[in-house]
Amino acid sequence: MDILKRYLFLYTRHRGPYFLGAVFLIATNAIALAIPRVFGWAIDDLEAGATRGLILSYAGAIVVLAVFQTVMRVGSRIFVLSVSRRIDYEMKGMLHKRLIHLAPSFFAATNTGDLMSRMTNDVMLVRALGGPGVLYFFNAFVMYALGLAYMVSISWRLTLVVFLPLPIVAVLVRILVHRVRDYVTRARIALSDLNTIVQENLSGVMVVKSFALEEAQNLRFENQSATYMDFGLREAWTRAQMIPVVGLGGGLAAVVVIGFGGRMVSAGDLSIGDLVAVMSYVGVMVMPTVALGWILSLVQRGAAALERLDEVLVAPVTISSPDSARPIGDGPLSVVIKGLNFRYDDHLRNYGGILKLDETFESGRRHALHKIDFVAKEGGYVAIVGRVGSGKSTLLKAIQHLIEVPEGSVFLGGVDVVEVELDELRQRVGFVPQDDFLFSTTVFDNIAYGQPDASRGEVDTAAQIAGLLVDLECLPDGLDTVVGERGATLSGGQRQRVAVARAILIDSPILLLDNALSNVDAETERKILDGLRANAASNAGRTLVVVSNRIGAIQDADHIYVMDEGRVVNHGSHAQLIQRPGLYADMFEQQRLSAELEKL
Template identity: 35%
Template sequence: MSRRAPRASIDPDASKSWLRRALPLVKAHRALLITSLTLSFAGLIVQVQIPNLVRVGIDDAVVDRTGELSTYVWWIVGLALAQGFINYLARLYLLRTAYEMEYDLRNIVYAHLVRMPFGFYDRVQTGELMSRSGSDIRAVQMYLSFGPSILVQCLIAVVAFGLMLSINVPLAIVAMVTMPIIGVLGVSMRKAIFPVSWLIQARLAQLATVVDENIQGVRIVKAFAAEGRQLRSLAESADRIRWAYRQDARIRSRWNPLLDNLPRLGLALVLLVGGLMVIDGHTTVGTIVAFNSYILMLQPPFRMLGMMIMMGQRASASARRIYEILDTPSDVVDKPDPIAVPLGGDLAFEDVVFSYPNGTLALDGLNLHVRPGETIAVVGGTGSGKSTLGRLAARFYDVTSGRVTIDGHDVRDLSLASLREQVGIVPDEPFLFSLSIHDNIAYGKPHASREDVVAAAVAAGADAFIRNLPEGYDTVVGERGYTLSGGQRQRVAIARALLVNPPILVLDDATSAIDVTVEQMIHSSLRDKMRGRTTVIVAHRLSTISLAERVVLMENGRVIADGTHESLLASEPRYAEVLAAQVTA
């Protein structure tokens, strides 16, 4: 089933309040929401008629005995059934509205996240993003959908007050005398609870980060017997959340009893004043019963009003955290009229200077030209900038200065989708999804046939071990592919890149976890696959370097030597030192 695009987006004007920025999302679903609110209001109209009917029934059939009691009973039963059916429909449409809004909001956030460059993820914690994409979105959705419904529920106070005025004006005023006080208390509670709501959401995100890192890094935790230390770290985060929740509980315990019980004070006043009026003959017993019912009817809306205030503060804090993500622009974006053309593979780095977001200088005036169809090996010590070449070629980052070109086109002029379809990268630590082997290999080409997938696996030296798995190509790998060995994951990743068949292929130490015997088998297949393809191999092993026609030696972000393996070994002592270091590593 195809994904439905969000019907609206968040207003990009950061100067507006969080609620005004979210209004386009509400307006996009106004038909469902208005239907729900209309039905809800109709249910309230029916509900407030019941106490009035009770009043008439008591005064007419019980006190004056001029009417049939059964008639009023059946009317009350009929109204109750009608109210139940109307409320069912109102709730149904309200929940549909809530889920539609949540769907759109999640897609808006996720679509923005996938547009963000690598630099964004270098500085933002995964747990923080998970929290903002989960609990924060749910908090905003709850307020946008249920908030209007609660307001409509609170309209019962207006309708009930109108009916009470039509029955007995003095008694109606007595019944509502506590309501202005409730309004003032609600505003005070709102101001008190907002900072705590923000703190709770922030600390929940910190806890999510700790949990995420412990799950993702469980093998390292166990390898160093650090379970106790990690549990203490988790307990510390949980303690900080507990402290914030305690503050929230103190605020609620201070304000909620007042908001809940003030309407009951109105009930006592009605009983006192109304009772005296009955004694004096200025009203009836049925009126007292009806007014008691109306006041009891007012308690849930005002209790919900307090809940709405707390929901609003939490939603406000959550929305601001979501907007922090949405307001962060991507610095790697398509130009207004990007180029989308087939690439031949002429790759060049011209005076390229590049620093990572944390300030680490990776390339410093790099000049390198790889001709179409040429295979080069890039060699160098740790931190020399080797892996950065592929990341810039695929434009995962933009250069600080200089430019990267393919076929003479600056990569910043090419459309990102077209560029990344034609520059394939196999990292040294490949990521596999919790899918079948077939789906992992076909990830870049989802509609590939089984024959094409098998051919790519054969070329990557993966077919033999895949066929020995319990379900062959249909075997589902564990999270991140950890049910496979490191070498097996690398072979699946190579197959994934080969299936797409890009004109430019970057192998970033892609066979480092594969034993030499298997690597030699893969190399024989890769020689055929690399023929006519521009290939950049970040290499450490001599066997891998042998795949290349030319070797480039890097140091401190620059090319310091360039030639064949034999010529560099004979003329460049630093090349021999790097190879020796790799052998002893």
């Protein structure tokens, strides 16, 4: 319940409308309880032989009270429920703001489905706690307080007797509440898994189809959905049992009232009207008691939801702009890395609560980067080659400060990246990732994504450098051709070159390409890279860092780094490297041979 205390501010900052809602609610309940009292008086007066006029005025009073009660009830709901909507809005805002600033490593190990279920389902529970939860809790409380006061004023002895069956009911309700909580937890885990299945099946729909896994995935969904339904049903079933349990309490109380109260009436200690009034109070108080069980479960579910939202809200923003940033300037920039070590799992541990790291998570435990020293002079063209999984992409992430690099390890233009404002950094460093991502709009808009006000001529030039001109001629509307979702209507090589053109257009002093041309043939890759370099040289020196699998494509680079298992195992120019026995010479020889074989 500590969590409720911590997030109490969500609710208390709306104390104004809550207060008004409470006032309306007290009025509602006071009237609800006054009606049985008036009833009791009416009965006693009837017995004493009341006039027609008196009876009519009793009836009139009851009608007026009922109308007034309805108005008050609507008012209280409007105030309290509008607060709950605001809480929903504020909570979602807090979550989204946090999520969007969390480091890529957070998303690498969290399921989008799970995050979506927190954003929707858990926020809804927090809202329910602040709206209906508060409303019904307060309602029950006021109902009890006022009901008791009325009953005591009639007969304190009868009031005491009425509550005799209470302990039995309390024990039963407690057992049920425990069970409900258990089912709620399990249902929520099942829902999160269900969301993950849907999200993965939809975004990976092509893979599902190409492996003909539609039926298998459907079955997986069905099973998970059934599990979710099952826990939901059990929860509803258990909760439904509370109504008869509380009803039983009400029934027992009524028996006691009739038995004990009847004796009091015969002894002349109580009027029949008073007895009827007390009976009605018992009836009126059964509903709030049922609601109390429900409120308990709302509180439990709300607290559990807050715990899960808290995991996101306290997840550290490990990469943020420094308090006092140092500018890196406009001119050409060098990239220098000194003794950089990096392991993925050190950073994932920051998210302890939310990520399920298990023993199978082996890859993160190794050093993805080990004592890396790297230099790309301003305006230079540097290439990185190496086996799969050797840390090339990780190195490019380090240059962009997309992973949590230690202070004093990565420098752009002589300034430590951790001291650079993130916005400025993103402007200075252009990047084409290994997996291109296109938006479902025109080729033009895709290229101009980072520079929406670019002119047609600028976009054309970028497309030309990226080697897209011939392809554009074949597209139905040239630059204005609309591509499908994620660029599905373009070929893999075309998509990659659109992504390259997008980065060229930004005209950043540093440009990083991560195997960005792997889907075009070696010859074209080399041509594009050479064109990029010529353009960079004429453009006041853009620094080019290119990761490629093909030695043939990058052999003109000023300097080449060879990586293996997270280390730089060799570096130098192409001419130097092929002289030295090792990974580079081997890769070169292999690729040369296979190219020759292809020619045969």
